[in-house]
Amino acid sequence: MSLRTQYRGYTIHYAENRDSWDCSDCGVSESSLGKAKSKIDSLHLKLRKSSAVDAYEISRNESEREFSVKATEARIIDYGKPRIQRSGYGENRKEYVEERVFSMAVRHGNGKASRSEQPLNGLAPVTPEVHAAIDEANRLGVIAHAAVKEFRAAARAIPRLKLEDITGLIEAARHQFEEGEA
Known part of the structure; x- marks a missing residue:
């Protein structure tokens, strides 16, 4: 039975004969899975820093x-x-x-x-x-x-109309207001 896991897109497998967790894609070989993941994190950080x-x-x-x-x-x-x-x-x-x-x-x-x-x-x-x-x-x-x-x-500044400009319309509509119509 082969133990394998994926981490950050890499496959890490357990090598029983060496009692180690190995990732051949990035050259990591550690005594525990946690250390292997930590090493991959470290490699990833170095790559990011150099690529900034x-x-x-x-x-x-x-x-x-x-x-x-x-x-x-x-x-x-x-x-x-x-x-x-x-x-x-x-x-x-x-x-x-x-x-x-x-x-x-x-x-x-x-x-x-x-x-x-x-x-x-x-x-x-x-x-x-x-x-x-x-x-x-x-x-x-x-x-x-x-x-x-x-x-x-x-x-x-555009001149606008004033009430005195529409006095004729006001007079024509005044009867509506006097009769109570709005």
């Missing part, structure tokens, strides 16, 4: 005060499970796969990095091209925000 990627978490602000793009320095530390997302309504409803990752970044004013799951398309590589694109987006954001403010002021 520096990135920016990109966020947009389109508020009353400004239009801007913020880039927060982050480190992608793990790949997450993809999610099925839906967009649109009715005939335009579409499903797509959203790739997910885990990243470490300082996101709050306390200065401490925290781990967070993010959609991969919300992150950007750390390159001069990305810096230039963020600068351009923020430059255009200043222009767009000023244009929105001008648009709102111009829309408010």
Whole structure:
């Protein structure tokens, strides 16, 4: 009888002749199953650390005060499970796969990095091209925000009708109000 178990996608089997738990896929051989799993965890952690990627978490602000793009320095530390997302309504409803990752970044004013799951398309590589694109987006954001403010002021400045502009309609309808009709 051969004892086998699965752990993190690896098969670990018990070798009676050596009294050890072995995983040939990753070269682990330990005296107990717990130690074998711990060794696989350690190998997995080393692989994740050596594969981590520096990135920016990109966020947009389109508020009353400004239009801007913020880039927060982050480190992608793990790949997450993809999610099925839906967009649109009715005939335009579409499903797509959203790739997910885990990243470490300082996101709050306390200065401490925290781990967070993010959609991969919300992150950007750390390159001069990305810096230039963020600068351009923020430059255009200043222009767009000023244009929105001008648009709102111009829309408010459009002359509106006053009661004296509709005196004829008021006189024509006055009999309805006098008779108690609304």
